[in-house]
Amino acid sequence: MATMHAVKDAVSADAETAFAVRVDGLDVTFGEGETAVTALRDVKVDIPEGALVTMLGPSGCGKSTLLRAIADLVPASRGGIEVHGRTPEEARKERDFAFVFQDATLLPWRSAIDNVRLPLEVGKPGPAHADPMELLELVGLKGREKALPGELSGGMRQRVAIARALVTRPRILLMDEPFGALDEITRDNLNEELLRIWNETGTTILFVTHSIPEAVFLGQKVLLLAAHPGRVKEYMTVDLPYPRQLPVRDTVEFIKITAHLRKMLEEC
Numbered sequence: 001m002a003t004m005h006a007v008k009d010a011v012s013a014d015a016e017t018a019f020a021v022r023v024d025g026l027d028v029t030f031g032e033g034e035t036a037v038t039a040l041r042d043v044k045v046d047i048p049e050g051a052l053v054t055m056l057g058p059s060g061c062g063k064s065t066l067l068r069a070i071a072d073l074v075p076a077s078r079g080g081i082e083v084h085g086r087t088p089e090e091a092r093k094e095r096d097f098a099f100v101f102q103d104a105t106l107l108p109w110r111s112a113i114d115n116v117r118l119p120l121e122v123g124k125p126g127p128a129h130a131d132p133m134e135l136l137e138l139v140g141l142k143g144r145e146k147a148l149p150g151e152l153s154g155g156m157r158q159r160v161a162i163a164r165a166l167v168t169r170p171r172i173l174l175m176d177e178p179f180g181a182l183d184e185i186t187r188d189n190l191n192e193e194l195l196r197i198w199n200e201t202g203t204t205i206l207f208v209t210h211s212i213p214e215a216v217f218l219g220q221k222v223l224l225l226a227a228h229p230g231r232v233k234e235y236m237t238v239d240l241p242y243p244r245q246l247p248v249r250d251t252v253e254f255i256k257i258t259a260h261l262r263k264m265l266e267e268c
């Protein structure tokens with residue numbers, strides 16, 4: 001896709017890059033007084049339009065909080081967030097982004113296709129939406145549209161959740177450990193699938209994971225947060241060409257990057 005390649009090339013050319021998300025001097029504090037928890041302190045990060053950025057960091061460093069602040073689910077205590085030049089609240093109302101969680105949270109009594117349709121039935125209808133059937137095909141579930149969630153594997157349910165997130169044609173996908181509960185083989189498959197979906201849709205993706213290899217395999221950039229308080233430790237570009245296939249993980253370049261991140265994580 002010509003557009004996607006242009007976006008990918010633009011990631012390193014900051015002067016010309018359009019940003020999907022700009023976070024500037026963000027603090028998020030929960031509670032008050034002695035019991036207050038500073039989840040994020042002075043976080044500054046830009047997510048280029050169309051980029052796939054993965055986020056790593058020790059438990060409690062504020063990865064979910066950052067995603068949730070971008071999604072207007074927790075308020076900023078200080079600093080600002082712009083989502084396509086708007087506030088998170090405005091972006092939420094315009095359905096600019098969609099969330100995918102670790103648990104697919106499908107309605108068990110609705111078929112796969114009816115789960116994908118769900119966002120179109122609640123809230124404000126968007127100006128344009130994707131065809132639920134085409135989305136199920138995009139995520140590799142053609143022929144399973146009538147299946148109930150209980151008849152699908154964990155990986156298939158997560159595919160439905162991804163299709164459901166894409167149905168309103170969000171420009172940004174916020175993914176919080178979406179494959180964390182899956183077995184390794186399923187996770188590997190979904191990693192390759194996600195790269196294909198990203199390439200076909202051009203959606204900006206911000207993806208939280210605890211897995212260093214997953215972060216490096218998927219990410220154009222890896223955002224590493226340190227803990228207590230949560231802050232940016234490193235924001236690095238992964239210099240591995242796309243399309244990426246799983247064997248890239250056995251290359252010297254890949255192993256060097258994961259070793260570097262592991263060392264950085266140990267210091268967090």
Ligand SMILES: Nc1ncnc2c1ncn2[C@@H]1O[C@H](COP(=O)(O)OP(=O)(O)OP(=O)(O)O)[C@@H](O)[C@H]1O
Pocket residue numbers: 030031037038039057058059060061062063064065066230
């Ligand atoms: N609603 C809340 N109220 C109070 N404290 C919270 C709330 N949400 C998060 N925190 C605290 O903020 C800090 C960051 O939490 P967060 O869930 O963002 O971390 P994380 O990096 O996503 O963790 P994990 O990798 O374990 O999922 C933690 O200390 C957590 O206890």
